[in-house]
Amino acid sequence: MPLSTEWPEHLDVAALEAGGWRPTPFQQFVVKVHSRCNLACDYCYIYELGDSTWRSKPTVMAPEIIDRTCARIGEHARAHGLGAVRVVLHGGEPLLAGAATLARTATALRAALPPATTLALSVQTNGVLLTDALLDTLATHGYTVGLSLDGDQEAHDRHRRYANGRGSHRAVVAALDLLAARPGMFAGLLCTVDLENAPVATYEALLAFRPPAMDLLLPHGTWSSPPPRRPADGSAPYADWLIAVFDRWYDAPRWETDIRLFDEIIRLVCGRPSRTEVVGLSPSGVVVVDTDGAVEQVDTLKAAYHGAPDTGLSVFDHPFDAALRHPAMVARQIGLAALSPTCMRCPVRDVCGGGCYPHRYRAGSGFRNPSVYCADMRRLIDHITGRLRADLRALTRLP
Amino acid sequence: MDATSDRESDLLDLTAVRLAHLGQLDDTVLARSLRRLLDEADRPQDAIAGFQSAL
Numbered sequence A: 001m002p003l004s005t006e007w008p009e010h011l012d013v014a015a016l017e018a019g020g021w022r023p024t025p026f027q028q029f030v031v032k033v034h035s036r037c038n039l040a041c042d043y044c045y046i047y048e049l050g051d052s053t054w055r056s057k058p059t060v061m062a063p064e065i066i067d068r069t070c071a072r073i074g075e076h077a078r079a080h081g082l083g084a085v086r087v088v089l090h091g092g093e094p095l096l097a098g099a100a101t102l103a104r105t106a107t108a109l110r111a112a113l114p115p116a117t118t119l120a121l122s123v124q125t126n127g128v129l130l131t132d133a134l135l136d137t138l139a140t141h142g143y144t145v146g147l148s149l150d151g152d153q154e155a156h157d158r159h160r161r162y163a164n165g166r167g168s169h170r171a172v173v174a175a176l177d178l179l180a181a182r183p184g185m186f187a188g189l190l191c192t193v194d195l196e197n198a199p200v201a202t203y204e205a206l207l208a209f210r211p212p213a214m215d216l217l218l219p220h221g222t223w224s225s226p227p228p229r230r231p232a233d234g235s236a237p238y239a240d241w242l243i244a245v246f247d248r249w250y251d252a253p254r255w256e257t258d259i260r261l262f263d264e265i266i267r268l269v270c271g272r273p274s275r276t277e278v279v280g281l282s283p284s285g286v287v288v289v290d291t292d293g294a295v296e297q298v299d300t301l302k303a304a305y306h307g308a309p310d311t312g313l314s315v316f317d318h319p320f321d322a323a324l325r326h327p328a329m330v331a332r333q334i335g336l337a338a339l340s341p342t343c344m345r346c347p348v349r350d351v352c353g354g355g356c357y358p359h360r361y362r363a364g365s366g367f368r369n370p371s372v373y374c375a376d377m378r379r380l381i382d383h384i385t386g387r388l389r390a391d392l393r394a395l396t397r398l399p
Numbered sequence B: 001m002d003a004t005s006d007r008e009s010d011l012l013d014l015t016a017v018r019l020a021h022l023g024q025l026d027d028t029v030l031a032r033s034l035r036r037l038l039d040e041a042d043r044p045q046d047a048i049a050g051f052q053s054a055l
Helices: A013-018 A063-080 A099-112 A132-140 A153-157 A169-180 A199-207 A237-250 A260-269 A299-303 A320-324 A374-397 B029-039
Strands: A028-032 A084-090 A118-125 A143-148 A186-192 A213-217 A286-289 A294-296 A310-314
Touching (some): A084 A099, A099 A132, A132 A143, A143 A169, A153 A169, A153 A199, A186 A199, A237 A374, A237 B029, A294 A320, A310 A320
Parallel strands (some): A028 A084, A084 A118, A118 A143, A186 A213
Antiparallel strands (some): A286 A294, A294 A310
């Protein structure tokens, strides 16, 4: 358990508001319609790291909780005049909730949202339960589908296995074949980086499925529970891996796909705000609802310690506005004020933004630290900046 | 120099980039990125940090 002195537990929200800070409304809602998974990936931040709250959660989100969650989303959109919201069905494995639950959620959301608010609705799945019949349901209700794939069969099956040890690659490939016939529904691929896998081969294995977008996720870890093969020194093995992919992607004669991490760093290096929580200083606009109706912070915080995402709030008793003033939520919306002194002195501060929030955690001090991936982030950002600077210089010399 | 500390900022300046320059590029990552950035230059520069674990 964390000590009571950990930042941001005692963040003075009233003082921030008195100083002019105002919360940014939530615009992304992660709804956990199922709390269990049909895979047993050994790096999973929900089941395998610091948290075990999933054991006490209902397996499936009950219909009345779905309806209440959707009503709260509609209430929030109306209260803040939101022009658009994004809702992601997540888990566990959300497809375990079944077609009826997915359909009900979409219908309830559309009924709850004001007419002027557009809805981007997606499901993030491991893919193994995806069938044509289920895709029909998802298509009818306007879902897009994101899948997780870690590379070729050897790369993917190293971690993403069923409880009996069997790999899931074959099932995911079958799902991707189904999605290939419905290109408008395919949102893209999430890939967790494993230094055991060759970077360019991994990228090309993902690219073979023609995803419109992909993202490369660093395995979760903290200063107190470091990621695999991330030594506590100035080496940057994850940056080296990512740079190999960046150069392959960036140097392709024609654009092949979007890679969110790289796209967002490019935006930031050019002075634009980030749209992902992994880099930059943009306020977090994400809130999570668990299967019991609990309102939580992003679930990747489970990598830090047991119960880290908890707010004590519920869709039954609280509007989402209540979560906007929770110190832990506020800490994700105050930009530079959340950074450590080390980050404040760093030349890539505004691009890195301290990195992924859970990666800053150290037991005893909390989240006001550089990322455990600090050396990797610095090397990656410097590399991308250098490539862009050289190309922009050459470009603007052209007649 | 950065106004909030003694650190050097390392951001790039796109003001010298013109659409005419991009016309000389194929549909590369660089060209696509710059087109997007120039397209949105006149729009409000607000954004939220979105959820990492979904696409």
